[in-house]
Amino acid sequence: MKLHEYQAKGVFAEAGIPTPESELAETVDEVVDAAERIGYPVAIKAQVQVGGRGKAGGIELVDDEAEAREAADAILGMDLKGLHVGSVLVEAAVDFTDELYVGVTMDRTEGRPVAMVSTKGGVNIEEVAEEDPDAIARVHVDPSFGMHPYQARNAVFEAGVDRDVATSVARVLTTLYDLWDDKDATDIEVNPLMVTADDEVVAADAVMNVDDDALFRHSDLQEMEEEGDTDQDDLEAKADEYGFDYVRLEGNVGIIGNGAGLVMTTLDLVDYFGGAPANFLDIGGGAKAERVTNALDMVFSDPNVDSVVFNIFGGITRGDEVAKGINEALENFDEIPKRVVVRLAGTNAEEGMEILNTDLVTVEETLEDAVQRAVEYAEEDQ
Template identity: 50%
Template sequence: MDLLEYQGKMLFARHGVPVPSGRPARSVDEAVAAAEEIGYPCAVKAQVQIGGRGKLGGIKIAADAQQAREHAGAILGMDIRGLTVYELWIEGASQIASEYYASVVFDRGAKAPLVMLSTRGGMDIEAVAEEDPDAIAMLHVDPLLGFQAFHGRRLAFEAGVDADVVRPVGEMLAKLYEVFISEEATLVEVNPLIITPEREVRALDAKVTLDNNSLFRHPENAELRDLSAEDPQERMAHDRGLTYVKLDGNIGILGNGAGLVMSTLDVVKGAGGEPANFLDAGGGSKADAIVSAVEVILSDPKVEAVLFNIFGGITRCDEVARGLIEAFELVKPQVPFVVRLDGTNDKQGRAILAQANLPGVYTEATMDAAAAKVVELAG
């Protein structure tokens, strides 16, 4: 789960990471009230998960209440690279002496957290990594040892931060690592990490990704939402415990297991079709999960045909067949379905479907044939 800047900063504040004081706002009036409380000059910042939103007009400085009102009015509802701005973050404008970059990343390759620090903050760090990799100090942390004070100093010296802020920058890294571990994040990134003229270290931005699998231990994080990135079908699928990603085409896809569903998308595309979604009904898909899945797929009005591609391991094909019959009774789909069942209890599943003789349901023996058929039916 990717957090918005203000959600990340509120998380930071809980762990003692210094951030400029700010307030979230969802309307112009709320924004002005927040600005009045914080004082001027203040920054009015669009809350969308897009890098470089400042250059796209999503961040403005207000010198007084009238400007705060104008900027909030202009930014709320604005479209930034396809995302609508529903929320603002109003914070006190910061004086900047230096801009650094800091992050803690879940490094899958090394199977350890990776802490990075660079004095070349405020710009695209991937570009920095490309043209001048030595400008980024990196350190893998043994998660059983944890991030020690000397790690912080070492990174600060290696990155070449100003001598007078070596210690506070190191302490900042320790706090970011603490956020990473205790909130079970997979990414904590601050760009820029600023040094003020008073030589204080502050997180001017916050990019935090949380591990969805650990949200049961963090109920307060589980409730965070990003309205700008929410798609109604994705929301509906999420509420029903399904893994659904909306795509642009007209062929609804349901499969079991992420890899097989991805492969199904590729094969459908290879057959000349355009998938409307990714939907993994998951391991052990029971009949009610299939009913939910059919409802979610058909809630997208663009869908003109649906492909079920099931290879049962933990999933039992007879359960899938029964679920499909139940879904047909409840939802009465108006579009054709192509069904391919293989694996655990596949013979029973196919027999159940043959007996039910559902209208507009075609069965195919192989994935390639099923993909070709659904592409033909979708037109």
């Protein structure tokens, strides 16, 4: 379960992490009224669960009523990376001198939670980790004992945080770990954690993802999940309707497969060959033609997708049924919206290859070749 920013900030504030004064609004008039109560300048922030909102036009800083109305009118109802914006957070602007990053997640390699601090806040932390890994200080925590105060202090000082705010940042990091542990979170972070001229720290953004299987222990979070359903991604709603295991990602190579392990392998190969996966979509075992057609309809509906790789290994699922589904889906288009690469293996794969309309798809014998071709197609269409 992914909390919206306003929901995560509510949890953070209740735990003692400083957050800007803010109100949720769903109409232009509500935005203006909230801004008047809070006091200008304010930030108007689209409440959708996707990164890069600012660059996509989903966050605006305004100084008066006229600017607030214009920004609210532009953001409310907009399509932001395929997500409908139904509400915005109206938030007091923070006059900051520095931006930091603090977060907690699970280190699968170490088998322990890891707390992280960086002075390079306000930017994509994944890019920082890839381009300058030493810019992120990390400390692994034994979950049996929790985070000790000295561990938080060590991470803060190792990151190079200014001494004037080091204690405050360490306190925020410790609180984040406690929330991560108490709320069964999978990821929790503040990016950016802003430092003001008065050496105060303020959580200007908030991310909190919770293990779905643990929600029965947290009635407050279950209520937030129900509240957030109104802003559900249209594709996720469609996945529920079709009965697919589906996760939307931020890349441009659409992925369809039968079986979670097979789909995960395909995602890894897309990344290995320099591409970026757009989704995880498992059509399951024994998929018939109609189910395959529905899967293609879903992936084609994602505006971020530039190519699609279909990876089917037949066991219960029959290659000829998959081929029929692909043909049926694609033959309905006057022009194929995305280029599709197909790899079929296993039960009735040869029959499927004979059925496939190769005027509509590209067929590759191996998974590696199929993924490479899909990545090439995606790069050509950018």
